[in-house]
Amino acid sequence: MDMRLETTQAGFTLSLDGRLLLRHSAAAPCFFVGRGNDSIEMHRGRFEIEDRLVERCPLAHAEIDGERIVLAVMKGQPPRLVIRLEGNALVLQTVDSTVNRFWIRVAADQDEHVWGGGEQFSYFDLRGRRFPLWSSEPGVGRDKTTEITFKADVTDKAGGDYYHTYYPQPTYLSSARYALHVATSAFSAFDFRDRSFHEIEVWAVPERIELFAAPSFIELVEMLSGRFGRQPPLPEWVYNGAIIGLKDGTNSFKRLVKMREAGVKVTGLWCEDWVGIRPTAFGARLFWNWQANETRYPGLRQRIAELNSEGIRFLGYVNPHLCDDGALFKEAEAADYFVRDASGRTALIDFGEFHCGIVDFTNPDAAAWFSEEIIGVRMLDYGLSGWMADFGEYLPADVRLANGMDAKLMHNQWPTLWAEVNAKAVASRGKTGEGLFFMRAGFTGVQKYCPLLWAGDQSVDFSRHDGLVTVMCAALSSGLLGNAFHHSDIGGYTSLFGNVRTPELIMRWAEMAAFSPVMRSHEGNRPRDNLQLDGDAVVLQHFARMTEIYVHLAPYLKTLSLEAAQRGLPVQRPLFLHHEADRRTYTIQDSYLYGPDLLVAPIWQASQEQRTVYLPAGTSWVHVWTGQSFSGGDKITVDAPLGQPAVFHRADSAFGSLFRGLREI
Incomplete structure (x- = not known):
């Protein structure tokens, strides 16, 4: 330069x-x-x-x-x-x-x-x-x-x-x-x-x-x-199916069996509630004391071993806070591991009906303790293969930190410190590229430590600024800055004021997820009020088919994963990344390239059975489900009934036979 x-x-x-x-x-x-x-x-x-x-x-x-x-x-x-x-x-x-x-x-x-x-x-x-x-x-x-x-x-x-x-x-x-x-x-x-x-x-x-x-x-x-920074390739086990999110205690295992019997390809069981739960007005919240709750999940370690023998990984949940009514809070406070308030006492953060301390990651001893004793011993050694590393954005601007820096300057850095704590734990067990944690919070440098982003807590709807369509924008914007792998909660998360999932929403979200690096479901903040994957036979059948599509595309996704590790190119890409001469692609945010060869345009509005898509100029495109060819450079409208989202592949793709095989699923 x-x-x-x-x-x-x-x-x-x-x-x-x-x-x-x-x-x-x-x-x-x-x-x-x-x-x-x-x-x-x-x-x-x-x-x-x-x-x-x-x-x-x-x-x-x-x-x-x-x-x-x-x-x-x-x-x-x-x-x-x-x-x-x-x-x-x-x-x-x-x-x-x-x-x-x-x-x-x-x-x-x-x-x-x-x-x-x-x-x-x-x-x-x-x-x-x-x-x-x-x-x-x-x-x-x-x-x-x-x-x-x-x-x-x-x-x-x-x-x-x-x-x-x-x-x-x-x-x-x-x-x-x-x-x-x-x-x-x-x-x-x-x-x-x-x-x-x-x-x-x-x-x-x-x-x-x-x-x-x-x-x-x-x-x-x-x-x-x-x-x-660049992430390692996705773990090999990810390509075998969806990570099913259930927080139903031991009943989670029974439900998983039924979903597999219905044809769902499963690679992981993700139970946020492995640490126990507490009821709140917001919904069922987790008990923020990061170790297995043997009351809610009796014999969990043995259960995890049994799942592993069947090729299914177990994933959990953790965040950088400890609830003040948990045993780990007392241990951390005795060691002076928490962020302090202006008076010098442990700063307690109100999370809505319970309070927590924030582990001070600017204290090397506190960071090492959390990395080794919580993530290393209580999670990785226990048998977990991955987890949601939640939060990271809650550091107040008026607290005191061990390194003496102004919290206003540390606040944005906090997600990167949190990612580093997780990454060091994974590396300490020789599992970099094998253990998979995913985060929503981030800042400069998080790319070096966090192997997978997730889009956080979207509303359970098709809304323009908080629904399904926002996940695509999130993947494209973060992907340009070196975050190669991105995914979201299938069906959304936040259900408030009577806003609940519809079968159509879950199915359309699953269609998008089948063409993303990782498929993972979530029951949301109010599981009992919202439709779940196994709560409707049509939804479950549709989801099973989407997991088959995801697994079918694994050979292609593996090449994208390796390319991401070597070159830093995101799996989900804006259209202009491969079609920069076509300026009409520069503002498109409701469709994306899945690698260089697939163009994906999910349905993101309710009650839609057709999709209008712009196909970049200079390329011949083939509609995946019908085999119809289109010349790029203009908008086209195609039928997109449930089960057939608008997806096109380059006519000259080396993976053409793989993509044509989608018609048989």
């Missing part, structure tokens, strides 16, 4: 491989600094964030000294910011200790598209909107115009909005074939509303701003995955 700083009559320009990124003049500066007083308050993983801005100063005067840019408000005044070019980065140093706000404006084209920002659920192309980047619960409904979001807000401040995400990351990719990453963990915001520039705001002076450029989108994604 060629990063070039040049002086101009009015100031300076900075370009990357010939692409203009910064244009500075006294009349139109691109750097600003200032001061602000923020307020960040948490309520059960949701944050009210406000800033009282005291100062915002344009740094109008610039002096170029070799590879250094010295910036001041005006000529003759002392400098407030010094920038040094180093490799592919701008290294920033503030000269004024009062500065705690920073803005940069990056030159933009009128027709430019922008993607990334971590894992985004509502909008894939970020252009035209502002995105605060702070790890949090996304909220219920995530659309302020809907009744369910209104009720969630009124009931528990839980409604959310389009930009809320478990996994923010201050990185974006541009259709101009460059990427920008801000090396900071502070609260930040990407603002893409102006047509002539992108503005980045950070509540600190970032260490660096890293720039990447490549001649193709694929090469750019490879660069970013190399920067942030």
